[in-house]
Amino acid sequence: NAGVMQNPRHLVRRRGQEARLRCSPMKGHSHVYWYRQLPEEGLKFMVYLQKENIIDESGMPKERFSAEFPKEGPSILRIQQVVRGDSAAYFCASSPPSLATNEKLFFGSGTQLSVL
Amino acid sequence: QKEVEQDPGPLSVPEGAIVSLNCTYSNSAFQYFMWYRQYSRKGPELLMYTYSSGNKEDGRFTAQVDKSSKYISLFIRDSQPSDSATYLCAMINAGGTSYGKLTFGQGTILTVHP
Numbered sequence: 001n002a003g004v005m006q007n008p009r010h011l012v013r014r015r016g017q018e019a020r021l022r023c024s025p026m027k028g029h030s031h032v033y034w035y036r037q038l039p040e041e042g043l044k045f046m047v048y049l050q051k052e053n054i055i056d057e058s059g060m061p062k063e064r065f066s067a068e069f070p071k072e073g074p075s076i077l078r079i080q081q082v083v084r085g086d087s088a089a090y091f092c093a094s095s096p097p098s099l100a101t102n103e104k105l106f107f108g109s110g111t112q113l114s115v116l
Numbered sequence: 117q118k119e120v121e122q123d124p125g126p127l128s129v130p131e132g133a134i135v136s137l138n139c140t141y142s143n144s145a146f147q148y149f150m151w152y153r154q155y156s157r158k159g160p161e162l163l164m165y166t167y168s169s170g171n172k173e174d175g176r177f178t179a180q181v182d183k184s185s186k187y188i189s190l191f192i193r194d195s196q197p198s199d200s201a202t203y204l205c206a207m208i209n210a211g212g213t214s215y216g217k218l219t220f221g222q223g224t225i226l227t228v229h230p
Contacts, residue, residue: 004159033216042204042220043160056217091159095216105216107159
């Protein structure tokens with residue numbers, strides 16, 4: 001089953017450390033999206049990437065957060081100098097390149113980030 | 117005011133009941149409407165995808181959109197314990213710079229007990 005693969009499933013970091021979350025899209029999908037799910041809140045859009053391009057990062061915090069989707073390899077969401085408020089479930093989604101279907105997102109199982 | 121409002125529940129029903137889940141929204145630019153199901157510690161799974169007002173049926177699931185009232189619903193017939201999950205409504209503008217930028221409701225926790 002070539003679904004959206006995220007790793008690690010769980011990540012524990014101490015305040016001030018860096019967190020790196022990885023996402024491999026479904027086979028044939030070239031669009032990747034990152035969402036964050038905070039406790040008691042719904043999923044919030046963070047960033048939309050295509051290979052080697054950031055298309056929309058309007059949901060990303062201005063500092064400490066960055067994302068990339070290189071030509072080869074998985075998409076990476078990087079959080080520098082983590083704080084307790086970064087603790088959340090981070091979900092990656094992918095979609096086909098077709099204009100008519102890229103609203104149909106397929107989600108991975110998420111990475112649960114816990115900041116101590 | 118949130119763009120999408122969804123009662124978080126929890127909602128508990130007996131097996132075989134008809135379940136009604138709802139969302140209201142304020143942004144009239146939303147054109148595509150989706151329902152996702154999320155099991156505990158899993159990612160959201162797309163259940164229903166609709167465009168424009170009207171009904172769409174898929175097995176035991178029916179999605180309903182009323183754009184004039186800015187109101188969407190998901191009905192589950194003959195509910196099963198395996199339907200126990202969190203149900204998330206989601207919506208998006210049409211095209212432009214909105215690709216993949218879904219706006220989600222908070223999710224409704226549903227439990228179907230045998």
